[in-house]
Amino acid sequence: MSHHDLTPVMAPAAGPAIGSGSASGRRRPVPTAALRGLAGLAGLVAVLEVLPHVGLVSADYLPPASETGRALWQLLAEDPFWTALGDTLTGWALGLAIAVGAGVVAGVVIGSVPLLRAATASTIEFLRPIPSVALIPVAVLMYGTDLRSKLLLVVYASFWQVLVQVLAGMQDVDPVADDTARSYRLGRWGRVRHVMWPTALPYVMTGVRLAATVALVLAVTAELVIGSPGLGRELAVAQSSGAVPQVYALVLVTGLLGVAINLVARAVERRALHWHQSNRRRGAEG
């Protein structure tokens, strides 16, 4: 009873494999692809440099790449920048940790009791799509520019990502494995621990990866709109004082932060699932 993936329509492409060392073709394609990618990035920098010089775009709106680079270099030399970066990362990490912890616990509890699952389904479906930015005014009133208002937004947004993935994973249990565990007289907890959790883990990791990205977006948003300390607030300040190159430099920093978070999340995912990767079915899409 080979239980292989039978879905030809959607291959389990788990995102572009950056830096993946798959067994086949380790030599050739990877360096070419990397070189081409570097060429692409260099091209972007060149375009950004040339556009304002030629006069296609006013340098007031889009400073040449060299100027943005200089602004970035200056930022990196200043303490406030590093404090802001630390603030952003603190909000992100704390919010993500709370969301993942709460999401996994709630998901395992709800997912392992069918009645609970049926009873909460409609509530989850209603609460999940509520845009977290709707909470901005509430957060401002209750917590001001405190770290807590950032956390409220981050946790609300990323909690659902995790919860929904955990629930999807717990439901994906192979009935044969579950029946086998039952006939071996595994209790409810034993089945959760040894059958459901390993099945759900890939989904959970996908949820954590999605949540990590969402958490960064909401952390920066809170700083930008509410004015909690962090990169977002620095950006708002730079914008209102007309320091255009700094604005671009900070946008670039948030982008690089996003890329870094993505790469780390994927690496963690690969590590945690090294035993599973080969027959991995794609998790319920985000």
Added chain:
Amino acid sequence: MTVHTVFRRALLAGGLPGALFALWWFTSAGSTDFYLPPLSTTLGKFGEVWTPERLRSDVLPSLLRLTAGYLLAVVAGVGLGLVVGTGRVVRDVLEPVLELFRAIPPPVLVPVIMLFAGIGDTMKVIVIVSGCMWPILLNTVEGVRAVDEVLSDTCRSYGITGPTRLWHLVLRSASPQIVTGMRQALSIGIILMVISEMFASSNGLGFTIVQFQRSFAIPEMWSGVLLLGLLGFLLSLLFRFAENRALAWYHGLRRAQRNP
């Protein structure tokens, strides 16, 4: 389906929301906390605040901007995704750049786009497009890349090429992924609709809610939060309905493969 099962289902679906609603209603009933008014007050204000005129002057512009931005993002995302996904070299060159653009938290782009486009409707639509496009684009690329090779070869041997191949093979195979991207884009779009109005605006849902908050009209503000939540829920319902119609073939296929 007997009366009993219908009743049971209704209880399961409606029980918890009802209980939570009742809990909120009764615990907040005697609330004297300025920031947490009784639910009855908030709901009373709801009808007062969100009159048809207000819906027309504030909610409709928001929704129109969202629709325009979202549709543009779908067209641009799928179009570019097809180009990037089919050519290997193009994909290799552009992938890191696209990953970088995707990783930029979309609200950060508001100040940048304000430099170019001012604070009018154009700015808001561009903001929505610039945030919604990336998940659609990258998912389209993934979907195009994962087109089944057997189907692709079959098409070739039947001489199906050009637009016919694009429409019947490539787009069709990539559509589940494209829809996934569109779903992610929708929630980003709602966020950006609100954020862009919070920055600088003279109308719109986000603008109105922030106005209430700044003038300490708390029950009015809560009614706005409720409306925004309701809007998010309704849009996702609408999306699911559309998805179930458009991808019925795919969900059926998956079900059949899961329980052979």
